[in-house]
Amino acid sequence: MPIISLENVKKTYYLGKVEVEAVKGVSFCIEKGDFISIAGPSGSGKTTILNMIGLIDKPTSGEVIIDDKPTSKLSDRELTKMRHQVLGFIFQSFNLIPVLNVWENIEFPLLIGETRIAPQEKKEWIDHLIEEVGLTEWKKHKPNELSGGQRQRVAIARALVTRPYIVLADEPTANLDSKTGEQIIELMKKINSELDTTFIFSTHDAKIVSIADHIIRLKDGEVIENVRKGEPQPAECR
Amino acid sequence: MKTHVTIALRNLTRQKKRTALLAIAIAFSVMIVTVIYGLTSAISVNIAENFSDILGGHIFITGSEKHGTSKEISRISNDQALRDALKASGINYSYVSSYSSTFATIIFEGKTTSLLINGINIKENENFRKRLSLKKGDWESILTTPNALIVPEKVAQTLNVEIGDVVIAKIETVYGQNNVGEFRIAGINYNADLVSQLSSYTHTAHLNEILGLLPGEYQTFAVRLPSLKETDAAAMKYYDVLKNYVQVFDRKTEANGAPMTGFQALLRSQKKESWEGVKYRLFTINEQLAQIQQFVSAADTIGTTVLIILFLITMVGINNTFRMIMYERIKEIGTMRAIGYQQKDVKRLFLLEAFFLGMIGMLAGFLLAGILMAIVSSINFGMENEFFILLRNGHITFNLQFAKIATIFIIVSILTLLAVSLPARKAAKLSPAQALGTEK
Ligand SMILES: Nc1ncnc2c1ncn2[C@@H]1O[C@H](COP(=O)(O)OP(=O)(O)OP(=O)(O)O)[C@@H](O)[C@H]1O
Ligand SMILES: [Mg+2]
Numbered sequence: 001m002p003i004i005s006l007e008n009v010k011k012t013y014y015l016g017k018v019e020v021e022a023v024k025g026v027s028f029c030i031e032k033g034d035f036i037s038i039a040g041p042s043g044s045g046k047t048t049i050l051n052m053i054g055l056i057d058k059p060t061s062g063e064v065i066i067d068d069k070p071t072s073k074l075s076d077r078e079l080t081k082m083r084h085q086v087l088g089f090i091f092q093s094f095n096l097i098p099v100l101n102v103w104e105n106i107e108f109p110l111l112i113g114e115t116r117i118a119p120q121e122k123k124e125w126i127d128h129l130i131e132e133v134g135l136t137e138w139k140k141h142k143p144n145e146l147s148g149g150q151r152q153r154v155a156i157a158r159a160l161v162t163r164p165y166i167v168l169a170d171e172p173t174a175n176l177d178s179k180t181g182e183q184i185i186e187l188m189k190k191i192n193s194e195l196d197t198t199f200i201f202s203t204h205d206a207k208i209v210s211i212a213d214h215i216i217r218l219k220d221g222e223v224i225e226n227v228r229k230g231e232p233q234p235a236e237c238r
Numbered sequence: 239m240k241t242h243v244t245i246a247l248r249n250l251t252r253q254k255k256r257t258a259l260l261a262i263a264i265a266f267s268v269m270i271v272t273v274i275y276g277l278t279s280a281i282s283v284n285i286a287e288n289f290s291d292i293l294g295g296h297i298f299i300t301g302s303e304k305h306g307t308s309k310e311i312s313r314i315s316n317d318q319a320l321r322d323a324l325k326a327s328g329i330n331y332s333y334v335s336s337y338s339s340t341f342a343t344i345i346f347e348g349k350t351t352s353l354l355i356n357g358i359n360i361k362e363n364e365n366f367r368k369r370l371s372l373k374k375g376d377w378e379s380i381l382t383t384p385n386a387l388i389v390p391e392k393v394a395q396t397l398n399v400e401i402g403d404v405v406i407a408k409i410e411t412v413y414g415q416n417n418v419g420e421f422r423i424a425g426i427n428y429n430a431d432l433v434s435q436l437s438s439y440t441h442t443a444h445l446n447e448i449l450g451l452l453p454g455e456y457q458t459f460a461v462r463l464p465s466l467k468e469t470d471a472a473a474m475k476y477y478d479v480l481k482n483y484v485q486v487f488d489r490k491t492e493a494n495g496a497p498m499t500g501f502q503a504l505l506r507s508q509k510k511e512s513w514e515g516v517k518y519r520l521f522t523i524n525e526q527l528a529q530i531q532q533f534v535s536a537a538d539t540i541g542t543t544v545l546i547i548l549f550l551i552t553m554v555g556i557n558n559t560f561r562m563i564m565y566e567r568i569k570e571i572g573t574m575r576a577i578g579y580q581q582k583d584v585k586r587l588f589l590l591e592a593f594f595l596g597m598i599g600m601l602a603g604f605l606l607a608g609i610l611m612a613i614v615s616s617i618n619f620g621m622e623n624e625f626f627i628l629l630r631n632g633h634i635t636f637n638l639q640f641a642k643i644a645t646i647f648i649i650v651s652i653l654t655l656l657a658v659s660l661p662a663r664k665a666a667k668l669s670p671a672q673a674l675g676t677e678k
Binding site: 047051054056057076077080081083084085089091093095097098099100104107108109111112113158162 | 241242244245248249251252569570572573574575576577578579580581583669670671674675
């Protein structure tokens with residue numbers, strides 16, 4: 001049972017009169033609990049595809065189905081609600097809220113919408129996540145007092161706090177040195193196996209790609225390779 | 239909600255200088271208008287207080303007599319009923335006094351001017367002597383001159399009179415005959431407003447003689463209350479009781495139908511109303527100084543206009559700043575939207591930030607106004623100056639009603655929120671993909 005499927009998804013950007021076909025009819029399926037890498041050179045369409053899976057951007061045509069739910073006809077409100085409840089995000093440049101400290105940044109998604117969680121349970125859960133990403137001593141610090149690697153750990157904890165079943169990460173290691181980058185990917189992998197959270201991350205670092213169970217390789221807005229656990233995958237889902 | 243408030247407040251501290259500048263702009267407008275409001279309302283109170291000191295009352299009663307078709311006579315021959323009614327009404331008063339007054343044409347060496355002459359019991363009325371500020375002349379000689387006249391500076395100039403000069407006054411007696419009297423200029427007082435520019439003072443006995451009143455008769459019965467604030471309520475009570483003792487002109491039709499300012503009322507001859515005997519008219523210092531109330535409401539309108547104009551300028555600044563803020567925080571807004579912030583949440587965050595900015599500005603403005611008012615009101619201008627009637631014991635005073643502060647609060651809040659509503663909408667409508675994709 002796939003958790004995400006893309007059906008002939010196209011995305012065209014219009015720059016004045018010039019059309020840029022960023023994604024040229026892409027189809028693939030993603031299984032729940034997988035650790036997926038979307039790989040490809042710069043400009044191949046990684047960010048565009050992740051944004052469409054993340055319901056941040058809408059395809060020009062085609063359908064993104066998440067958890068059996070087609071999303072193309074949903075309103076901005078409904079899409080926002082789905083992003084909040086189903087998805088978690090990790091960004092290349094961390095994107096923490098500068099005026100909130102580590103603990104508050106992680107808490108933030110729980111304060112939006114209709115999240116109902118008992119105060120004590122919330123505190124324990126956030127503290128647990130902080131421990132998981134190794135920042136217990138940094139709880140009260142503001143983002144600008146942290147290193148890049150630490151900031152990305154906060155971002156990971158924030159992405160997980162609503163217990164989403166899909167976490168999207170667009171080049172989460174691009175702003176980190178390679179050693180820190182590897183640690184971040186390892187942390188994501190650890191959480192993936194512990195919590196059974198589906199991770200989809202994009203990268204153009206070959207070393208990081210190799211950790212994934214499922215690799216989708218792009219070039220010029222098209223899928224050129226789709227391999228899961230060593231087996232090539234069909235475009236249509238079973 | 240708590241965290242959204244926290245974010246909004248902390249956002250304000252991100253660019254302290256910019257926030258401070260905007261808050262100062264708001265504070266400045268608020269301060270100016272607060273001071274204007276405080277001043278105008280205090281001036282009206284002070285004028286009323288000073289006049290009630292001079293005239294010895296807050297509530298006034300004049301008497302009119304009419305017999306057959308003859309002309310109405312303005313006098314009070316026997317005030318026992320008025321005193322009894324006052325006792326029976328149970329209102330708390332300080333003292334009662336009496337005076338006469340009439341319009342006169344004053345002539346001196348070929349120059350003439352019109353003037354209201356008030357006959358006051360100067361010797362016994364200590365408040366009158368304290369309140370009326372003399373530029374020339376002294377109280378001792380006024381008290382020893384039976385036909386002493388105290389005229390305002392302006393009138394002294396017009397007539398070109400000095401202390402000791404004798405002027406002729408053409409006066410109509412209470413019976414409607416023309417009469418002439420002599421007055422010796424014994425004092426020249428400072429004058430600041432229209433009413434005091436037209437008022438002069440003499441001893442009751444002398445004026446009564448010219449008016450054709452008998453000793454013991456007078457024209458206006460004045461009731462002095464412990465404070466000006468009680469005037470309207472006390473007047474109402476007194477009027478209701480007085481009706482049971484004597485004939486009284488209907489206050490309501492007089493006050494509402496034809497807005498009567500006391501000095502006019504003194505002159506007014508009742509038109510073709512069929513009544514006989516003695517009838518009384520009750521009015522208050524507030525009604526008497528209705529023009530001053532009009533001045534105050536005009537000044538308040540100016541104050542509100544100034545607030546709105548100053549604020550429109552400030553609004554441009556606020557609007558620009560929040561547009562800048564939107565671009566500065568575009569990635570943050572995109573992040574919040576991706577995480578699950580709805581459009582309305584983004585909008586609310588902007589509005590909250592602006593609201594707190596407005597609050598900080600307003601608090602600072604009220605504080606500055608308070609400091610300014612405290613400093614200004616501590617200056618003693620003395621009693622002997624042109625503006626004494628606007629002041630209280632030689633001090634500028636301020637009187638701020640809660641309603642005025644609420645008005646400022648509401649206007650500033652609404653205009654601040656209006657100023658950010660467009661940037662807030664624009665920020666809310668940002669597409670999350672575009673906002674996140676913006677390189678910065
Ligand atoms: N907002 C946009 N407007 C116009 N063209 C765009 C926009 N976003 C992306 N593109 C174009 O779409 C194509 C795919 O871009 P995308 O950002 O998805 O690639 P990417 O694989 O994420 O590249 P990188 O590794 O550099 O991040 C590129 O040709 C890019 O120029
Ligand atoms: Mg990209």
